[in-house]
Amino acid sequence: MLSTRDLVAGYDERTVLDGLDLELPGDAFTVIVGPNACGKSTLLRTLARLLTPRRGAVLLDGTAIRDLPTREVARRLGVLPQSPLVPEGVTVADLVGRGRQPYQRWWRQWSESDSAAVDRAMALADVTGLADRPVDTLSGGQRQRVWIAMTLAQDTEALLLDEPTTFLDLAHQVEVLDLLHRLRVERGRTVVAVLHDLNQAARYADHLIAMRSGAVVAAGPPRQILTADLVRDVFGLDCVVVPCPVTGAPLVVPALTSPSLARPSGAAGLAGSAGPSGAAGLAGSAGPSGAAGPAGSTDAAGSVGPAPAGAPTPAPRPSAGPAVNSRTGSYPSKGI
Amino acid sequence: MTAPTVERPVRRSRPGVAALPGRALVRLGPVSVQVRRRSVLVAATLVVLLLAAGLLSLCLGTPYVALPDVLRALSGTGTPYDLVVLDLRLPRLVLAAVAGAAFGVAGTLIQSVARNPLASPDVVGVTQGAGLAATVALTTGAAAVLVAPAALVGGLVAAVLLFALGARHGLAAQRFVLAGVAVAFALRALTEVVMLTADPIDGMRAQIWLIGTLAGRGWTETLWIALTLVALLPVLAWAGWALNSTALDDDTARGIGLRPVARRIGLAGTGVVAAAMVTAQVGAVDFVALVAPQLARRLVRAERPPLVCAALLGALLLVLADLAGRRLFAPTQLPAGVLTAAIGGPYLIFLLVRGRRRSS
Numbered sequence: 001m002l003s004t005r006d007l008v009a010g011y012d013e014r015t016v017l018d019g020l021d022l023e024l025p026g027d028a029f030t031v032i033v034g035p036n037a038c039g040k041s042t043l044l045r046t047l048a049r050l051l052t053p054r055r056g057a058v059l060l061d062g063t064a065i066r067d068l069p070t071r072e073v074a075r076r077l078g079v080l081p082q083s084p085l086v087p088e089g090v091t092v093a094d095l096v097g098r099g100r101q102p103y104q105r106w107w108r109q110w111s112e113s114d115s116a117a118v119d120r121a122m123a124l125a126d127v128t129g130l131a132d133r134p135v136d137t138l139s140g141g142q143r144q145r146v147w148i149a150m151t152l153a154q155d156t157e158a159l160l161l162d163e164p165t166t167f168l169d170l171a172h173q174v175e176v177l178d179l180l181h182r183l184r185v186e187r188g189r190t191v192v193a194v195l196h197d198l199n200q201a202a203r204y205a206d207h208l209i210a211m212r213s214g215a216v217v218a219a220g221p222p223r224q225i226l227t228a229d230l231v232r233d234v235f236g237l238d239c240v241v242v243p244c245p246v247t248g249a250p251l252v253v254p255a256l257t258s259p260s261l262a263r264p265s266g267a268a269g270l271a272g273s274a275g276p277s278g279a280a281g282l283a284g285s286a287g288p289s290g291a292a293g294p295a296g297s298t299d300a301a302g303s304v305g306p307a308p309a310g311a312p313t314p315a316p317r318p319s320a321g322p323a324v325n326s327r328t329g330s331y332p333s334k335g336i
Numbered sequence: 337m338t339a340p341t342v343e344r345p346v347r348r349s350r351p352g353v354a355a356l357p358g359r360a361l362v363r364l365g366p367v368s369v370q371v372r373r374r375s376v377l378v379a380a381t382l383v384v385l386l387l388a389a390g391l392l393s394l395c396l397g398t399p400y401v402a403l404p405d406v407l408r409a410l411s412g413t414g415t416p417y418d419l420v421v422l423d424l425r426l427p428r429l430v431l432a433a434v435a436g437a438a439f440g441v442a443g444t445l446i447q448s449v450a451r452n453p454l455a456s457p458d459v460v461g462v463t464q465g466a467g468l469a470a471t472v473a474l475t476t477g478a479a480a481v482l483v484a485p486a487a488l489v490g491g492l493v494a495a496v497l498l499f500a501l502g503a504r505h506g507l508a509a510q511r512f513v514l515a516g517v518a519v520a521f522a523l524r525a526l527t528e529v530v531m532l533t534a535d536p537i538d539g540m541r542a543q544i545w546l547i548g549t550l551a552g553r554g555w556t557e558t559l560w561i562a563l564t565l566v567a568l569l570p571v572l573a574w575a576g577w578a579l580n581s582t583a584l585d586d587d588t589a590r591g592i593g594l595r596p597v598a599r600r601i602g603l604a605g606t607g608v609v610a611a612a613m614v615t616a617q618v619g620a621v622d623f624v625a626l627v628a629p630q631l632a633r634r635l636v637r638a639e640r641p642p643l644v645c646a647a648l649l650g651a652l653l654l655v656l657a658d659l660a661g662r663r664l665f666a667p668t669q670l671p672a673g674v675l676t677a678a679i680g681g682p683y684l685i686f687l688l689v690r691g692r693r694r695s696s
Contacts, residue, residue, distance in 0.1 A: 045587070048590075048591065050586075050587045050590050050591070070590065070593050070594070070595060071593040072593075073593065074591065075593070079590070079591030080591070081585070081587035081591065082587075084588045085583075085584065085585040085588070087583030087584060087639040088583070088639050089637065089639045091356075091357055091358070093356050093357050094356050094357070094358075097356045098581070098584065099592060101581070101592040101593055101594060102592060102593035106573065106574050106576075106577035106578070107366070107367045107368075107369075108366065108367065108368050109361075109368055109369050109370045109577065110361050110368050110370050111368065131357060132357050150592075151591070154592065
């Protein structure tokens with residue numbers, strides 16, 4: 001539903017996007033990833049008509065977005081900027097109500113449908129219970145849900161979000177991403193988000209767009225395009241891509257950058273927890289990982305203490321489930 | 337994994353069209369307007385206080401006129417006090433109320449564009465433009481009737497200068513204020529040059545004009561300010577609504593289908609015209625424009641200054657300031673401009689202290 005044609009955009013003298021042709025699938029969760037300053041936020045801002053392109057156009061269902069009245073665009077496209085300014089003392093319901101702006105006029109400031117949409121949006125984002133609280137007293141995660149509720153009150157088919165999980169702790173990141181996922185799956189909304197975390201992108205995205213210096217390097221379903229080669233290409237980072245133990249989506253694990261980071265106590269943990277499940281092969285394959293042996297044994301002695309060097313005792317760490325164990329076998333063969 | 341705190345969704349009963357919390361919906365045919373309940377309360381209180389202050393101001397003075405006589409004079413039944421009440425005190429009282437309201441409106445609009453509680457017509461240079469033009473008119477011996485029109489033109493020229501300098505980057509708050517400060521300083525310097533080179537007597541008259549006083553002014557000035565406000569009324573109705581979005585950042589505002597730059601230009605333009613007109617008529621009674629919006633905002637507990645309440649509070653402040661100026665050191669009259677600061681300042685300090693205590 002959103003696409004760009006020969007898009008050139010940037011700030012002042014700096015051109016960030018130079019001739020970008022892009023197609024964003026409708027009814028999908030699209031995630032844009034890339035290193036810092038690769039132009040992903042610029043792209044999102046241009047898509048959301050927050051930034052006027054120097055050349056080319058953003059098309060919304062085939063019509064150039066700049067030819068549409070901004071009010072009409074606001075009824076079809078919701079936008080959540082990167083770090084919106086929280087107005088002092090505004091209550092949650094009040095802020096969510098601002099999302100009805102494109103449906104209001106100064107002589108027609110409120111109607112039944114506004115009430116209904118605000119109620120709906122607050123319920124969807126799970127902020128109904130906060131309705132009367134001032135937004136500036138909420139936690140980061142709650143605040144982000146309130147902002148999302150505001151864009152939901154706009155009743156748009158599509159939602160564009162610029163790094164909606166930045167500055168949130170992991171639990172709140174998951175919470176926000178789950179909300180976006182629900183919107184896409186249960187409400188059929190098109191969601192486009194810029195994310196920093198590749199693994200979250202792989203987990204939630206239907207369509208992944210990887211960018212580097214203002215150009216799209218790869219686009220497609222994450223399970224097809226997210227490979228170690230792509231990560232090296234885009235981020236310049238050596239990594240291992242394994243299936244995520246929980247979802248099976250690609251999981252990006254940075255390669256070993258320093259031998260001292262590979263602690264045998266960790267290997268012991270793996271071997272140990274694998275022990276009870278009777279996978280002798282695992283212990284074996286972890287054992288002969290040669291070079292790490294002698295260097296690591298002193299480490300192991302230091303941290304574990306009474307454990308005899310070379311024969312690590314099973315570490316009491318049963319946290320890893322069987323799903324993890326069944327896949328850990330692939331780690332030693334990463335060939336770094 | 338730690339579960340994030342889950343708030344129990346509370347379904348509040350919402351019969352029919354409910355407005356947002358703390359608001360009431362006023363409907364009149366196809367027109368529906370959202371009003372903060374608290375601002376209705378504050379506005380009603382301010383109207384009562386304004387009436388009381390007005391009556392007090394008609395009573396006090398030399399000679400003292402008792403309230404029944406004031407009421408009789410106002411009802412037009414003819415009393416020995418008609419001259420004092422109707423011809424001497426009433427015009428000045430009405431002027432104070434109308435000018436105060438105009439200052440309140442101008443301050444509200446300018447502050448919300450500048451996103452700065454310290455912004456006022458004085459800070460963005462409009463007052464200095466009017467002041468320079470008035471000083472030139474007063475020191476070159478131009479006819480007295482030309483002083484106010486000259487000041488109006490001066491204020492508007494300063495506003496044009498302000499917009500020309502601040503327009504880049506869409507009249508962003510910082511730039512708007514900086515451009516205003518630059519214009520204000522340049523014009524103030526010019527005013528001083530004109531004043532120092534002029535005849536000392538003329539310089540003195542200009543000085544008094546600059547401080548701002550209601551003495552010797554009345555219906556003509558009131559008429560001009562009132563006409564300006566009435567002419568701006570449709571714009572002000574829009575502004576009351578548009579002000580709602582001024583607390584949002586530009587990206588968010590664009591996201592919900594607003595044009596923040598056009599909005600700012602409209603709001604600032606309206607504020608600057610109101611400020612230029614009122615300053616031209618009564619001089620730089622400035623503190624009202626600075627303090628009335630902030631006091632009103634705190635009283636209403638809104639995130640931005642409320643237009644109507646700020647206007648009412650401006651009117652009340654100026655009426656009280658003029659009354660105090662007349663009576664405090666009688667028979668010496670102090671200009672209202674001096675007294676507004678004396679009344680508004682401590683109250684703002686009180687609110688700041690109270691606000692800090694509550695938030696800590």
